[in-house]
Amino acid sequence: MRCRFRRLNYILSLSISLFLFYRTYNINPILSYSQSPFTLIHYQNYTYRILSSSFTYNSRGSYLNFAYFNVEQRNRVLYIDFLYDIPVSSQWQSDGHLYPIQIAQYGLSHWSRLELNSKKQQNKIYKFERLHPKENNYCSSWHRMKDEILLSNTYIHFTISSNSSLHFHFFNNNIELVCSTKTIHDLETLTKKIIQLKGSPRQVNRYMLIDIEKLMQKTPFFRHDFIKIQICGDTQSSVDQLIIGNQTLYDQQAFYSATRWLLNNQDLQTGCWFIHVQRNYAHHTHYHLRNPWCSAMAQGQAASLLVRLYSLTNNKEHLLAIRRAIQPLWSSNLTRAYFNNRFVWLEEYPLESATKGLFVLNGCLYALIGIIDANTIDYQPYLSELINQIIISLEHMLPYYVHPNISNWSIYDLSHITMKSKINTASYSYHLVHVTLLQCLRQLFKKTNDSVSQLFDFYVQRFTSVIL
Secondary structure (H helix, E strand, O other): OHHHHHHHHHHHHHHHHOOOOOOOOOOOOEEEOOOOOEEEEEEOOEEEEEEOOOOOOOOOOOOOOHHHOOHHHOOOEEEEOOOOOOEEEOOOOOOOEOOHHHHHHHHHHHHHHHHHHOOOOOOOOEEEEEEOOOOOOOEOOOEEOOOOEEHHHOEEEEEEOOOEEEEEEEOOOOEEEEEEOOOOOOOOEOOEEEEEOOOOOEEEEEEHHHHHHHHOOOOOOOOEEOEEEEEEEOOOOOEEEEEEOOHHHHHHHHHHHHHHHHHHHOOOOOOOOOEOOOOEEOOEEEEEEOOOEOOHHHHHHHHHHHHHHHHHHOOHHHHHHHHHHHHHHHOOOOOEEEEOOOEEEEOOOOEOOOOOOOOOHHHHHHHHHHHHHHHHHOOOHHHHHHHHHHHHHHHHHHHHHEOOOOOOOEEOOOHHHHOOOOOOEOOHHHHHHHHHHHHHHHHHHOOOOHHHHHHHHHHHHHHHOOOO
16 A cells, blocks of 8 residues: 555656756877866767866756766666666676666666756657547558658657557568557567557657667667557557657656656665675675675665655655665665775675675765765765765775776776785776766865865876876
8 A cells, every 4th residue: 555655646746747847908088178067088989978177066967977878778788678668687687687776877867868958959759649440440540650750769658558559660671669558469570579568558658769779689770760650459449649759758757767666666664775686796606795685876876866856846755765765875784894894885786794895986986976965955964974984984995996007097896805806907987987976076075075075186186197
């Protein structure tokens, strides 16, 4: 009953809030500078963004550089879930699971894109008020869109009834996607994929280009295409408010899909989003993660996402979810480890014993930003104390993250100290993640604690000296 109430409360608040806003290390990158909040780094056919001097972090605004993240396209995303419209991860489990870190990042990226895309002109949007089968026929006639559409603009949103199937045929690429709430006995082929939607009637929010690439495991040859649309079902079947090409609506709904899952799947007692994938650490078979495990990074990024939801809704249930998200970061050892049995650390991958730790740098820093976000909108003395404890740990531990053999390069974790492993050198992309997080923390503490800001600035300068 309580779960149903939470879902109803969530849906009501969303209805209101919709109105509130419609590995080599010889590095010679090419840089681009502008007045934007980001500095662009072009390296090996990739474009990365770190923060520029004009960047200002706001717990209600865009999250770091996540507006340029495309979580859906990551190799570790198998597909977009057929019930929740959120990414399914193959990380550590080949048949897929719902991974809280990835879901939180999915929501944060789409929230951040809303601000970015508000400054851009929308592509053409296509709307169909209502589709239903012919009275004396199982399927409707095909509705052909008049114009070619960019496949990169194939964002779809609609409401579908039970016992219905909505067919999209891409003429140039000879591909058919079928979104169905009924059992379809047609066999899938190399050119036809059936998305067996769960739950009906329901709203659907998907990106057809991602569905094609992930489910068919192919990249469409033609980037522009004509689309034909057909609905099949019985006399009660219908599709309402089919909208194609509205990226803003897609981003809004993707943000809500992520927050909805987090609100409905949080453990009410501990505040955790438990991860049930069993794993060891690398080749260390005697170092096990807790089972299930609660990731500090998941808790922190989920808190940052829910803070942004709360800024829209001002809903007390959302505030309570934020407090629960932060709870395992300060009130227990579910997510904590202690370096040298003294310095507290928030673990992305907590081992079975709090006396042992991996001490992953980016995971702790993301968790710290989540705590700061929560404390900004809901000040609590114990959170301020936790922030101070983490700062003390960072003052002592950051020197260990400077690579001893590669000048001014960072290290991913401290397993070489705690487990006598080979040094886990940060990849190029993770090195830039470290820079970005330290830049953000430097800016956050600049007005309140200059000495802490200078601490972060020291490592920003060191780590950027090899890429700028």
